[in-house]
Amino acid sequence: QVQLQESGPGLVKPSGTLSLTCAVSGGSISSSNWWSWVRQPPGKGLEWIGEIYHSGSTNYNPSLKSRVTISVDKSKNQFSLKLSSVTAADTAVYYCARVRDGVMDVWGKGTTVTVSS
Amino acid sequence: SYELTQPPSVSVSPGQTARITCSGDALPKQYAYWYQQKPGQAPVLVIYKDSERPSGIPERFSGSSSGTTVTLTISGVQAEDEADYYCQSADSSGTYGVFGTGTKVTVL
Numbered sequence: 353q354v355q356l357q358e359s360g361p362g363l364v365k366p367s368g369t370l371s372l373t374c375a376v377s378g379g380s381i382s383s384s385n386w387w388s389w390v391r392q393p394p395g396k397g398l399e400w401i402g403e404i405y406h407s408g409s410t411n412y413n414p415s416l417k418s419r420v421t422i423s424v425d426k427s428k429n430q431f432s433l434k435l436s437s438v439t440a441a442d443t444a445v446y447y448c449a450r451v452r453d454g455v456m457d458v459w460g461k462g463t464t465v466t467v468s469s
Numbered sequence: 470s471y472e473l474t475q476p477p478s479v480s481v482s483p484g485q486t487a488r489i490t491c492s493g494d495a496l497p498k499q500y501a502y503w504y505q506q507k508p509g510q511a512p513v514l515v516i517y518k519d520s521e522r523p524s525g526i527p528e529r530f531s532g533s534s535s536g537t538t539v540t541l542t543i544s545g546v547q548a549e550d551e552a553d554y555y556c557q558s559a560d561s562s563g564t565y566g567v568f569g570t571g572t573k574v575t576v577l
Contacts, residue, residue, distance in 0.1 A: 400566035
């Protein structure tokens with residue numbers, strides 16, 4: 353049974369870069385799935401950030417595209433999110449999820465990132 | 470960018486039927502998915518490909534599609550169904566994903 357676990361700093365300074373990793377266990381990141389990032393600001397709705405295939409192909413939210421990079425590390429069976437030039441508006445719970453045939457069917461528990469000096 | 474619109478809230482008495490709509494121009498071309506989210510928890514898939522129900526999801530959850538609107542129906546609502554519900558789909562070219570604005574279901 354595939355499980356996902358997000359990790360990374362819980363506090364990032366304004367104008368800095370947010371970096372998170374999602375570790376995949378119980379399955380291979382090289383399987384025929386996409387792997388995605390979703391975030392949820394406090395008290396607000398879900399926002400789709402982007403996704404990556406094990407080949408390295410990516411799709412990004414147009415509103416975040418200039419600041420987002422998603423990468424995959426097959427040797428460690430994990431994928432990562434980098435979001436640059438962060439502001440308080442990037443404060444959120446960040447989730448990683450597996451996308452199988454269009455469905456986000458497995459989610460991590462989420463990790464809270466606060467942007468503050 | 471592309472948007473999916475949902476009503477902010479729906480209130481329903483136990484045993485009654487709740488209907489949540491999601492509107493978007495690309496919905497005739499792209500499948501919709503529905504997620505249930507309870508406070509402090511990650512979202513859980515309740516409907517996929519407009520109307521398919523994953524295993525383990527109660528039969529009272531159903532989905533339908535008509536033109537630019539998809540609908541999640543919860544028949545015989547139970548107290549445990551109180552949650553936020555989000556539709557999710559993709560833009561017309563399938564390039565990127567998008568979530569709906571979310572609907573809070575309150576069981577009176």
